Amino acid sequence: MSELSVNHLLGIKYLKKEDIDLIFQTADHFKEVINRPIKKVPSLRDITIANLFFENSTRTRLSFELAEKRLSADVVNFSAASSSVKKGETLIDTVNNILSMKVDMVVMRHPNPGAGIFLSKHVGASIINAGDGAHEHPTQALLDSYSIREKLGEVSGKKVVIVGDILHSRVALSNILALKLQGAQIKVCGPYTLLPRYIKSLGVEVEPNLRNALEWCDVANMLRVQNERMEINYFPSTREYVQLFGLNKQLLDSLDKKIVIMHPGPINRGVEITSEVADSDQAIILDQVQNGVAIRMAVIYLLASKIKQQ
Amino acid sequence: MSQKMLLASKEMNIILHRLACQLIENHNNFENSVIIGIQPRGVFLADRIHKILKEEYGISGIKMGQLDITFYRDDFRRSDKPLEANKTHINFVVEDKRVIFIDDVLYTGRSIRAALTAVQSFGRPSEIELLTLIDRRFSRHLPIQPDYNGRQVDAINEEKVKVNWKENEGEDAVYLISKV
Numbered sequence: 001m002s003e004l005s006v007n008h009l010l011g012i013k014y015l016k017k018e019d020i021d022l023i024f025q026t027a028d029h030f031k032e033v034i035n036r037p038i039k040k041v042p043s044l045r046d047i048t049i050a051n052l053f054f055e056n057s058t059r060t061r062l063s064f065e066l067a068e069k070r071l072s073a074d075v076v077n078f079s080a081a082s083s084s085v086k087k088g089e090t091l092i093d094t095v096n097n098i099l100s101m102k103v104d105m106v107v108m109r110h111p112n113p114g115a116g117i118f119l120s121k122h123v124g125a126s127i128i129n130a131g132d133g134a135h136e137h138p139t140q141a142l143l144d145s146y147s148i149r150e151k152l153g154e155v156s157g158k159k160v161v162i163v164g165d166i167l168h169s170r171v172a173l174s175n176i177l178a179l180k181l182q183g184a185q186i187k188v189c190g191p192y193t194l195l196p197r198y199i200k201s202l203g204v205e206v207e208p209n210l211r212n213a214l215e216w217c218d219v220a221n222m223l224r225v226q227n228e229r230m231e232i233n234y235f236p237s238t239r240e241y242v243q244l245f246g247l248n249k250q251l252l253d254s255l256d257k258k259i260v261i262m263h264p265g266p267i268n269r270g271v272e273i274t275s276e277v278a279d280s281d282q283a284i285i286l287d288q289v290q291n292g293v294a295i296r297m298a299v300i301y302l303l304a305s306k307i308k309q310q
Numbered sequence: 311m312s313q314k315m316l317l318a319s320k321e322m323n324i325i326l327h328r329l330a331c332q333l334i335e336n337h338n339n340f341e342n343s344v345i346i347g348i349q350p351r352g353v354f355l356a357d358r359i360h361k362i363l364k365e366e367y368g369i370s371g372i373k374m375g376q377l378d379i380t381f382y383r384d385d386f387r388r389s390d391k392p393l394e395a396n397k398t399h400i401n402f403v404v405e406d407k408r409v410i411f412i413d414d415v416l417y418t419g420r421s422i423r424a425a426l427t428a429v430q431s432f433g434r435p436s437e438i439e440l441l442t443l444i445d446r447r448f449s450r451h452l453p454i455q456p457d458y459n460g461r462q463v464d465a466i467n468e469e470k471v472k473v474n475w476k477e478n479e480g481e482d483a484v485y486l487i488s489k490v
Contacts, residue, residue: 038431041381
């Protein structure tokens with residue numbers, strides 16, 4: 001296969017296994033490109049991309065912007081805080097206004113689940129979801145799987161535990177869908193209050209004990225506790241959370257194998273993982289960030305190749 | 311579809327040796343020269359020339375790379391088929407080097423145009439030369455000509471020139487394939 005089966009990247013839910021394989025193969029080439037003395041290719045010089053961020057982001061936004069620039073696309077940035085959204089403009093109006101300035105592709109982060117899907121039905125551009133509420137964050141899941149593939153050779157058959165705030169995490173849902181599609185085994189681990197009620201319907205197991213989970217797994221993806229999405233207290237105290245679900249060096253060293261530690265960032269050092277663990281050679285957190293650019297270049301390149309020449 | 315053989319194994323072998331000798335004439339021991347095969351099909355020719363230079367003329371240590379031009383092509387989103395990338399493998403800097411591009415068939419010249427842009431990502435070469443096995447003359451879209459040439463071929467646009475390699479297709483031969 002040499003073409004994606006979709007015209008937008010709205011979620012992992014809409015992808016096939018072959019799509020993921022194609023994205024990874026393309027990302028391999030771009031990873032080589034971004035390690036050259038000159039890290040830029042001219043492929044997308046006639047494409048304009050708008051980055052619409054209705055929610056805060058550092059890493060994802062920078063990563064997308066770098067990916068776009070390294071493909072030579074023209075880039076316009078928009079953040080909700082300094083825009084007419086504050087004056088009451090609707091999402092469709094905002095985006096149609098931007099598209100009337102001849103924009104071919106939209107990368108959007110939005111606090112509402114399904115915002116990207118909604119937009120894709122109403123506007124004519126190719127949409128990439130850069131995170132929609134607690135729903136999906138497909139490029140993060142792709143770069144996570146890509147990093148596992150790079151570190152362990154393949155994703156199929158690997159045991160992955162996702163630890164922490166599953167309830168508020170779009171990274172968790174996209175990761176579960178992506179890993180399942182590639183044949184990995186998945187467990188989730190966290191306080192019961194932070195596990196969605198129907199999580200087992202996704203085909204994952206629940207392991208309430210962190211040590212048991214770590215002893216079982218090859219890879220541990222440590223998620224951040226998303227305090228900003230919590231209106232009530234989901235656990236008694238941060239200290240208790242750290243004691244039960246925080247990963248420290250002592251616990252890591254007491255395991256009889258070397259597991260791979262991942263974190264989608266931003267890290268709350270000392271909460272979900274300690275500094276020692278985050279900076280250890282088992283952590284591939286910075287590799288994830290580098291792979292993020294290659295994966296996003298691949299996704300943008302493959303979607304752009306489906307935009308018809310006008 | 312019909313096909314006609316333009317070059318057989320024996321003729322190809324003579325041409326490859328001639329091309330290797332012409333390279334030696336200009337580059338002596340290749341001290342400051344590098345060979346770059348253009349992906350996908352130029353790589354086979356580059357390997358073969360490299361092998362002849364090494365095994366029959368005793369010039370070892372020639373730097374050789376493979377360059378993929380997919381992301382530099384000028385027909386992105388213009389061709390019916392999606393473009394598929396190949397591997398680029400250049401583990402040296404081309405700064406101030408004499409670069410020899412190697413490709414099997416020179417047709418419109420657009421691939422070489424893309425390669426000229428692509429190679430700049432690896433530095434500024436002191437000069438770039440082009441070696442091709444087949445030159446389809448009178449079909450150029452750009453002012454690009456080979457410096458070393460195996461055989462000139464006259465073919466119309468509807469025809470295709472296909473170079474087969476023992477390593478890949480099981481035989482060394484060049485065919486002219488016409489669709490009618």
